[in-house]
Amino acid sequence: MKTSKSVIAALLSTSLFLAGLAGAAEQPATTAETDKTVVAKSKRETSTADHSKYEELQKQFKQGQEVTEACIDCHTEAAKQIHKTKHWTWEYTNPKTGQKLGKKNVINNFCTATKTNMTFCAACHIGYGFEDDSFDFASEKNVDCLACHDTTGTYKKYPGLSGHPAYEPYEWPAKSGKFKPAVDLQKVAQNVGKTSRRTCGACHFFGGGGNAVKHGDLDKSLENPSRYLDIHMDKDGLDFTCSTCHSDGKHDVAGSRYHTQASDNKGPLLRGQKDDRNPATCQACHGDTPHEEDERLNTHARKLACQTCHIPEYARSPQLTKMSWDWSTAGKMGEDGKPMKIKASSGMIAYDTKKGDFTYDRYVIPEYKWFNGEVLYTLFGDKVNPDEVVKINDFRGEPNDPGARIWPFKIFRGKQPIDAEKRSLAVFHTAGDDDTAFWQNFDWDKALTTGMKAMGTEYSGKLSFVSTEMSWPITHMVAPKEDALSCAQCHNKNGRMQGIDGIYMPGTDNTPLLDKLFYIIALLALVGVVIHGAIRLINDRKEAE
């Protein structure tokens, strides 16, 4: 009895002691954490201006435009610079092909087109009020400075508000009963600063309607990435922001998916170097022969994009990225006759009455192809063959094209409406409160009639669905060098470069006919000498007897 009591007492005191230890251990850890944040913050705060002290910003702003007017009072050229960018115009003319691109013009195989859905789509326009074609692109006060320069994380633009933030509590998602708080414009305006991974990511991580959906190499995890996820953005390492690479200094953004640069065979750019080179390429910092220890790797860069080896997989955050979208199944109602959503085992939406069928994947091995810098889109009105897979955008290139490299791509596959008579990709009205929006009444004819009319043509009444592919060059989420592709991942019978023209791959390609011929000869030689030896041996035995 006495023993058991003392055992209990001993156990109690031990656990108390351990708990004390744990508490003690926790204390310094928290302090260290705080220190780190402070250091990280102070490193960023290099500005010589404290906007909270500015008289112009000491007022209650009712609308975003009022803040912009205050901004451009001092930053007189900022809005003019923004006006020249495709972030503002949503229009871009490819200098090589002459094609008119930009969000205003292209049709993709996600939500397809912006035309009639601008109140929603404009949540990602850096302006206020881009509702339809009547939007004043010359207006300086319509520029939204805060979307990119907010540092508080409280400035948010929701679909349905034509690019405005919520000035009053706003129900989002619609009819969800959940209300997003109204923005405090004064607080946001007084805390402006440099763009961050979060501000860029607010749109670019959520392209296609959700986190990680569109790109595969961009998602919310890049707000605070580890070294494993992105060697450059590593929050405890180089801590790059998007603009560390994607900046030209005049509010424009270097690098483009509409006119992607396939290669750059020059050395690294030096500070202050007067050059019109794209500063967002790998080579702009690393040069074109960055492997100091192994010349053979530099040789590989004559045929391969850096990304091919250094981004061995995409969607490795490990947030799932969308891999396909089939619009042709949209509109099916649940048993209760109402729109439904079906979840996949991953927890992701596999079917949505509004949108059709989806598939997802992560840790995806890219598809590889030659790319020479020429990107050709299938635009509205371009004739498509309904029996073939339509390439929404064609990243072109042949092995011998100057500057062509083998690039990694996410290929997003889909099925979407075409006007069967016009044989053109169709534009249809999806979001909105009116009767013809597909998401209101699931009537393709009405949605197409409105959409095609907005494009200045008439819907023929003949709907059909076509299979489409959209290419997304993979270039973010660059792995640390120890995670780059190893030789045998390509130099292998089932290697990644199988089927790529114009290269001879030791280990993958060989010479089947020649091999067979020589195997036969070698085998004959072997059989010959074995028989010859056997006869000698038998004769020897006989003689010995």
Place this chain on the structure above:
Amino acid sequence: MSERIYIFKRFERFWHWSQAVLIITMLVTGFEVHGSYSLFGFEDAVSYHTIAAWMLVSLWVFAIFWHFTTGEWKQYIPTLEKVNAMVKYYATGIFTHAPHPFKQTTLRKHNPLQRLAYLFVLLVINPLIWFSGWLYLFYDVWPDYGLADLPLEWVAVAHVIGAFMMLIFFIVHVYLATAGHTWTSHIKAMITGWEEVE
């Protein structure tokens, strides 16, 4: 009765066996690089193959020097004399222990068929392997020598043809090593230097 003569000097034996090890290494790793099977893994196979290649290059520098300074290169001067007799011997005589048509001496250590075979190795197989292998090894600097448009496939195929010929030579060579005065007399000679002859 058999007698013993000193055929292979110390350097020659060293050269032969180290070359044998290197060539076997290069065959094993080379066919892995070619994609015929998987053993060390591509990356290691390439490293071993390259290291062995450089060792073989060094060995050959010494071997060539040795052959010329000793005059041993003359051993490879071809002759057609008694070639028919040798073929006949391997085809029939060897089974009945007929007398070997060729008398080995220190000055003529290779029989006429051997001479032809080794000369073929020296003049055809080796140049093919060495030349294509050299190009292969220096693939990184092709553009500096105006070879940017040379297809790697051609070089690889030439190298593989050479390798297959070497493989076939190797099979026959290993077998014929047993075709001396006794089953092991040639092999012993290559180890000790002393050959048992009739």
